[in-house]
Amino acid sequence: MEILQLQYFQTVARLEHMTKAAEQLQIAQPSLSKTISRLEEDLGVALFDREHRKIKLNAAGRIFLNRVERAFAELNEGRREIVELADQDQKNITLAVTIPRVLPDLLSAFLSQYPDVRFQQFLKSISSMKQLLIEGEIDYCISSVPIEGPDLRWEPLITEEIYLIVPPNHRLAGRESITLQEVKDEPFISMNTGFGFRSLTDQFCLEAGFVQHIAFEGDEPAVISDLVRKGLGVAFVSELTWLHQTGSLSHKIRITEPACQRTIGLGWSEKRYFTSVAKQFRLFVMDYFAAVNSARPKD
Secondary structure, eight states: OOOOHHHHHHHHHHHHHHHHHHOOOOOHHHHHHHHHHHHHHHHHHHHEEETTTTEEEEEEHHHHHHHHHHHHHHHHHHHHHHHHHTTTTTOEEEEEEEEEEEEEEEEHHHHHTTTOEEEEEEOOOHHHEEEOOOOOOOSEESSOOOOOTEEEEEEEEHHHHHHEOOOTTTTTTOOOEEGGGGGGSSSSEEEESHHHHHHHHHHHHHHTTTOOOEEESSOHHHHHHHHHHSOOBBEEEEEHHHHHHHHHHHHHEEEETTEEEEEEEEEEOOOOOOHHHHHEEEEHHHHHHHHHHHHOOOO
């Protein structure tokens, strides 16, 4: 059994498509098929169910894939340990996020104390971040949805309130609070489908008994806020995002029902080897959000 065989198997198992896997691996499909067949012969069991030209990972394949991914994760950790032994001054931190808004102030504060550290940042979905943690490709992730799995840990950092913002001349602009049901017929300006914040606010609306009517979708909170100010609709905004808004603002209204909150947390793999600076970053993040929580205004 060779490393190359396992790498090929991992790709085929994820895609469950021989042609796509061959294209991604940049090898001929017949060669890939033969490699997978030899691996199955070595193991003495089929890893895929085959029907005509379709393949699907079977129960044995899923078990083996789990072991292969754990093996590669261990190899990655070994490589990292060796690299640090060769370079004790290694100061790189890899970080995946679903909430980019929290990064500028957080990283700026950290870099003011540790100016030699270099960050590599990824904006990823929850499923992608979990896979990166399992494979040992990142140090940490910051998300508004808990990352769960064997050897994975997710620590809550802060719970923030989600508000509604409306145009300055809106019928609700003078209100301090509303129930979400009161805006069931309003056009909403929202984050794109697939973003964690969009999924969260969709759920809030369902709890209030309606599906929000989306007038515009985007991925930039500042643009969404501008569109609200121009009277094109209403929008959800998180507490931390609101604190960092500048310029003329729309009217912010508290939602009393249902409870609209989200918890931001830090995730990592307990199997990962962390450099000294990566360990320091974890402690810094915990302290940073504890300070933010203490300093934020209480309504």
